[in-house]
Amino acid sequence: MLEEDVRSIPDLRFDIELRMLDPPRVAIRLSFDCTPVGLLFGLPVDGRRVRFAENVFHSFHEGRIAEVWSVITRRRSPPN
Template sequence: MFYDARISVAAGNRIACRILFECTPQGEFLSFSPNGQRLTFAEHVFYEFRDGRIAAVASLIDRFAVQQQLREAGPVS
C-alpha cells in the first residue's frame, strides 16, 4: 500500500487531509470484493485531537472511483 497526503490543513485541534491511496485489497474493501487489481483513490479525512491523541475521525472515500476500477478490470484469473 502507498499513500500520499497531498493537502493538509490544521486549525486549533483539527487537521484535514486529502490522501491519495494505491493499494491491492486482499479482502472485502468498502463492501466490494477484491479481484487482484491495484486501486487508486482519494480520501478526505478530518482528525480532531484531545490530550495529544486522536479523539474523532470523519472520512470520505471516493467509492465511485473504486467501483469503476473494479468493474473495468473484471475478475483476475
C-alpha cells in the same frame, strides 16, 4: 486495523496530497493506488488495481485524537 489492511492489501501505500491545520483540527487528503486481494470496502476486487482518496479529519483534545471523520472518494484517471 492496519495489520488487517496490510494482509488484504500487500502493497498498501498512500501519499499525502493535502494537509491543513486549524487547531484543534487537522484535515488530510490521502491518495491510494493499490491492488487489494479479495474484498475492498465489501467489493470483490481480487487483485485488480484500485485508486481512491480518503479525506480524513481529526479533532484533538489534550494532545490526543478525540474524533475522526473520514470520507472515501473514487479517483478517476486523467483523460487521454
